[in-house]
Amino acid sequence: MHFEPIGHIRSPYTDKFGIPRQPGLVTAAEARLELRPEFAREEAFKALDGFSHVWILFVFHQDCLTAGWKPTVRPPRLGGRESVGVFASRAPYRPNPIGLSAVEHLGLIRDERGLALRLRGVDMLDGTPVLDIKPYVPYADAIPEARGGFAVAPPADPREVRVSPTAAADLERFDPDGARALRTLVMQVLEQDPRPGYMDRYPERREFGLRLMEFDIRWRLEAGYIEVIGLRPAP
Incomplete structure (x- = not known):
């Protein structure tokens, strides 16, 4: 078997740290699926505008392609302390590093960069190769009586985020008219507390950084909340 990507994701997540652990958690995260020229044909998307959400089948790229896999992993939902089988997880380090996300579909756009599908609520790294798109069909894809194993409930209540x-x-300087929704994106990402679960073992570590778009975001963990302390262009 050999597969070629039909396109690549352009998202605000320019570093793995900070990507939400599931799609839909950060609604301010909009992205483009930029199609390769041979697949950039409007007729291939005929009738897709009737579907509000789509499944994106993608490849965990970067080091996942060469790092290999292990039969057990420590998922963040369990605090990084308990092991489960890799096939009982959504970990990226798999025998075949393939991911699947249901995201909101905002329609096609054609511009100077070609044909692209606009998406919202993504959890994919910028540059992610996409293998396929399928419509999300509610009557078949939503199973209310399904059991969720160790992920039976949504993540804990979002953390309060304050801005120094x-x-x-900095936010006013880099996004003066709010057109990029930079403030909302930063706050929604940090509400999820992107630290690895094992960081609870190091309570002395209080300051962190992550990259969104072309910015380095500095933030600090305080008692009961997270504070954004600064933004600067990434080197």
Whole structure:
């Protein structure tokens, strides 16, 4: 078997740290699936506009392609402390590093960069190769009586996120009209507390950074909340 990507994701997640652990958790995360020229044909998407969501079948690229796999993993939902089988998880390090996400579909757009599918609520790294698109069919794909194993409930309540005066000034400078929804994106990502589960073992570590779009975001863990302390262009 040999598969070629039909296109690549362009998302605000330019680093793996900070990507939400499931799709739909960060609604401000909009992305484009930019199609390769041979697949950039409007007729291939005829009638897709009637579906609000789509399945995106993609490849966990970067080091996942060469790092190999292990039969057990420690999922973040269990705090990184308990092991489960890789096939009972959504871990990226798999025998075949393939991911599947249901995301909101915002329609096709054709511009100077070619034909693209606009998406919202993505959980994919910028540059992710996409293998296929399928419509999300509610009557078949939503199974209310299904059991969720160790992920029976949504993540815990989002953390409160505050913005320091310095960070507020940075956000105003880099997104003065709010067109990029930069403030909302930063706050929604940090509400999920992107730290690995095992970081609870290091309570002395309080300051962290992550990259979104072309920015380095600095933030600090305080008692009961997260504070954004600054933004700067990434080197």
